[in-house]
Amino acid sequence: MTRLLDRTFWGLTLGLFALLLLNFLLEEWMRSIGLQSLSRGCVAIGLLVLWRTGLVSFGHALFFGFGAYTVAMLQIIGINDIILLLIGGMATAGGLALVLGFLLRQYRAIFFALLNMAFSMILYGVLAKVESLGSTDGIGISQVTFFGFTASSEAYRPTLFVFAAIFAYIAAVGSHWYLKSTLGLMTMAVRENEIRVEYLGYSAEKAIHIKYVLSGVLAGVGGVIMALTVGHVDPDSMVYWTVSGDFVFITILAGTGNVGATFIGALVYELLRTYAFEFAPEIWQLILGGALLLIIMFLPDGLWSLRSEWRSRRALAAARSGKTEKGEAGQ
Amino acid sequence: MTHVLEVRDLQKSFGGVIAAHNINVTVDTGETIGIIGANGAGKTTFVNMVTGYLPPSGGTIEFLGGSVVGMHPREVTRLGLCRSFQVPQVFLSDSVFDNMIMAYGIAERTGLGLFTPIHTDERAARVDAQLKRYQIEDYRDAAASALPQGIRKLLDIAMATVRNPKLIMLDEPTSGISVEEKFGLMDIIMQALREEDTTVMFIEHDMEIVERFVDRVWAFYQGEIICDAPTAEAMMDEKVREFVIGQEYHPAHLEGSANA
Amino acid sequence: MDLELLLVILVDGLVYSSYLFLVAVGLTVIFGVQKVLNVTHGAFYSFGAYLTAFLLGLWINDAEGSAWKLLALSLAIILIGSVFLGVVLGVLIERGLLKFLYNRDEHIVVLATFAGFLVLEDVILLIWGTDPYLAFRPLELMGSSDITGLIFDNYTFTMIGLSFLVALVLWYGLNRTQFGKVLLAVIFDREVSMAMGINVTKIFLITFIIGTFLGALGGAYHAPIISVQPGIGVEVIVLAFAVVVIGGMGSIPGALIGAIVVGLSRAAAVHLYPELELFVIYAIMALVLIFRPEGLFAPIHARKI
Structure with a gap:
């Protein structure tokens, strides 16, 4: 079991405690940025999980939107507790991923990406026309209870933040462990060589399917958090193809090396977006797009690669100063 | 006693091209089978069918007494019938x-x-x-x-x-290997496989390797097995000499194979 | 269903198809040759629409003169503007961006063009602001026709004509000219073409300029019909994706068929079941991907061990 409690695990745990402490200090606008980062971070982890198999979805807003709209629908029928809403969002998004997975697991490369996009646009087309869910205007989300308790108005957002942080923490640790498990590593092997995986006795498609459901559930969690954060769901900001594009953006920005980095990527994205919109509303897309291009050109492995760069530099410096590095080739 | 592998009337055609025609063979425990034949004679297609990668157009394949037709490679693999690849995977x-x-x-x-x-x-x-x-x-x-x-x-x-595995099919284990290294490589492989009591079938173009390591030879020609005989006998078989190994090949001599 | 409705659906559908084809064909040309799914294409469309609407507003909207003269001038603006944009944006994006990405993962390339799209969309806003531009003059000048009691703008019919002209020129260029043969060689095998001494870099640049020109032309020719405002490119690119996927990525006849399929089914939905308008397009896209992932017009390849 000790292998599970590795540096990433402790890093994430430390991050969780830092967030819970910060919660007391944050101004509300910062907390909103934090909440949105946690939400998009969850979705981006789902994309990272797929990315490890070489699959990219240009339509994960499908599951994100499904999670978000599940909150709206459950509230319509009177369910209003955060845990039930979370379970509901995970179940519907996961259920949808399970069904679509039977199909999507047969596709690779650009076809996988585009089929996902087609499905997300179908949902968009439906939601934009369903009047009981507000069609293009969307529908408001009311305040929720926490395990049956109602938070006072000052305490509501901080409480929401605590729950969102814990959900995101569980999602991140779970995904990290999954990626280290036999199945998680196997799907990286699927990227390398599906035939070999088949001839070792496991179905590459099944491995992908499981991964797809996991990524759908993660996107659903993100959708639930976002719906509660914004207090409103609508097709344009939850399901449109550009929303899916933003998720891929975060994945690239963060790099696919580590689930913890994904949240940092989501935060950077959120800050970029907020500040660009604040100070240069005319060109915020330009700034965002420019940042993405810089990352693609100069940091192909995302922000996470800064860390390995720093490490190798440190190792180099250590070697220069005459220390002997041992055990470098191990592991 | 049941055979490790029993193939009856195996057929395969791709469009109009016949890649396997009336293949009837059996393999017993502990045998080492060498599959020879020119490129395109249907050797790899045979391996692909037996291991579930390609569905046969007709016929039966039984592994340890049970049919494996219609199974996926992963299922065949789990039963104990494994393979290696010409291009290592x-x-x-x-x-x-x-x-x-x-x-x-x-x-x-x-x-x-x-x-x-x-x-x-x-x-x-x-x-x-x-x-x-x-x-x-x-x-x-x-x-x-x-x-x-x-x-x-x-x-x-x-x-x-x-x-x-009970049975392993090796697709050209020595292709792309220099002549000097081939025997050493095969020694390692065969020794390792015998330790595990694995029955072996391998596709091979080098007749010296075949003579040295193989008990029985199947010679493929245009999708059919034209000879299924103990190695020494197969090497002298007229049809095999005409269609597969070439007349100039002299068993147990040091000349290179005509097929290399 | 009465005949009149059928006629409306048919004409509306064909007009919409021709619009879709004009936008999608550039996308498919670029994908066919460079294997790049170019999101920036949506911005090429916007650029074409904005430049045209702006120039028409400047020189045509309030101009005096005979209808023929003004129409000829409008057409010249559309064409010259598109060529100009094709060269400027084409060179900029291909030399300034894609050149560095040809050996990167295809998803990264798509994302890079997405980034390029975001940047260009804001450049448009910087140049032309957020107010809509209207340039209906050519539409009015051409008048309208009465078909069995239904009124249709003549301008929209010329769009159908333009689409066929573009399809014809591209077909001819690809199948009957030296450049076309070279292009086919590059499409078939990039490495071998290079080994044969074909200047693939140059081919890529020219193809991309042509594709950009076509995207801009789609926007430019469409400008007199629509209100040119922020966000038109976002909508168009995803529609163009659907068309290209349905027809088969990289196939010109595929883009034509895809455009007709999408155009007619959307028109049918709009007139019969308006709530299905968007749904139907992406449902077809999904169905095609499910049953013929390579599109209606491409053969399916199998993987070999």
């Missing part, structure tokens, strides 16, 4: 060790066990034992993409045998 960006531990992980984990970490000390020990058996322990930490061809072939076969 390994995880190129991983190290040799990681390749092997992945192979063991996939072979040994099922159900919820798949969600547990792949690295365990016992498994690492089994990986090292297997690397030693195939004499590639020196390359343990090298990336698979950087391996010499012979070592990569050995890795491919070592990965194919993690389940201790």
Whole structure:
């Protein structure tokens, strides 16, 4: 079991405690940025999980939107507790991923990406026309209870933040462990060589399917958090193809090396977006797009690669100063 | 006694091209079968059908008494019928060790066990034992993409045998290997496989290798088996000499094969 | 269903198809040759529409003169503007961006063009602001026709004509000219073409300029019909994706068929079941991907061990 409690695990745990402490200090606008980062971070982890198999979805807003709209629908029928809403969002998004997975697991490369996009646009087309869910205007989300308790108005957002942080923490640790498990590593092997995986006795498609459901559930969690954060769901900001594009953006920005980095990527994205919109509303897309291009050109492995760069530099410096590095080739 | 493998009336056509026609063969435990034939004679198609990669157009394939027709490669593999590849199928960006531990992980984990970490000390020990058996322990930490061809072939076969298969089909284990290295490579492979009591079939173009390692030969020609006989007999068979190995090949002499 | 409705659906559908084809064909040309799914294409469309609407507003909207003269001038603006944009944006994006990405993962390339799209969309806003531009003059000048009691703008019919002209020129260029043969060689095998001494870099640049020109032309020719405002490119690119996927990525006849399929089914939905308008397009896209992932017009390849 000790292998599970590795540096990433402790890093994430430390991050969780830092967030819970910060919660007391944050101004509300910062907390909103934090909440949105946690939400998009969850979705981006789902994309990272797929990315490890070489699959990219240009339509994960499908599951994100499904999670978000599940909150709206459950509230319509009177369910209003955060845990039930979370379970509901995970179940519907996961259920949808399970069904679509039977199909999507047969596709690779650009076809996988585009089929996902087609499905997300179908949902968009439906939601934009369903009047009981507000069609293009969307529908408001009311305040929720926490395990049956109602938070006072000052305490509501901080409480929401605590729950969102814990959900995101569980999602991140779970995904990290999954990626280290036999199945998680196997799907990286699927990227390398599906035939070999088949001839070792496991179905590459099944491995992908499981991964797809996991990524759908993660996107659903993100959708639930976002719906509660914004207090409103609508097709344009939850399901449109550009929303899916933003998720891929975060994945690239963060790099696919580590689930913890994904949240940092989501935060950077959120800050970029907020500040660009604040100070240069005319060109915020330009700034965002420019940042993405810089990352693609100069940091192909995302922000996470800064860390390995720093490490190798440190190792180099250590070697220069005459220390002997041992055990470098191990592991 | 049931045969390890029993193939009856196997047929395969791709559009109008016949790749397998009336193939009837049996393999018994402990045999070593050599499959010879020119390129396009249907050897790899045969292996692909037996291991579930291609569905046959007709006929039956029984492995240890049970039909494997219609099964996926993964199901056939789980029954204990494994194969290696002419072009080694390994995880190129991983190290040799990681390749092997992945192979063991996939072979040994099922159900919820798949969600547990792949690295365990016992498994690492089994990986090292297997690397030693195939004499590639020196390359343990090298990336698979950087391996010499012979070592990569050995890795491919070592990965194919993690389940201790009853029968293994090797697709041209010595292709792309220099003449000097071929015998050494085959010695390692055959010794490792005999340790595990694995029945072996392999596709081979080099008749010297065939004569040295094989009990019985199947000669493929245009999708049919034109000769199924003990090696020495097959080497002298008129049809085999005409269509497969060439008249100028003299068994047990040092001249190169006409087919190389 | 009465005949009149059928006629409306048919004409509306064909007009919409021709619009879709004009936008999608550039996308498919670029994908066919460079294997790049170019999101920036949506911005090429916007650029074409904005430049045209702006120039028409400047020189045509309030101009005096005979209808023929003004129409000829409008057409010249559309054409010259598109060529100009094709060269400027084409060179900029291909030399300044894609050149560095040809050996990267295809998803990264798509994302890079997405980034390029975001940047260009804001450049448009910087140049032309957020107010809509209207340039209906050519539409009015051409008048309208009465078909069995239904009124249709003549301008929209010329769009159908333009689409066929573009399809014809591209077909001719690809199948009957030296450049076309070279292009086919590059499409078939990039490495071998290079080894044969074909200047693939140049081919890529020219193809991309042509594709950009076509995207801009789609926007430019469409400008007199629509209100040119922020966000038109976002909508168009995803529609163009659907068309290209349905027809088969990289196939010109595929883009034509895809455009007709999408155009007619959307028109049918709009007139019969308006709530299905968007749904139907992406449902077809999904169905095609499911049953013929390579599109209606491409053969399916199998993987070999």
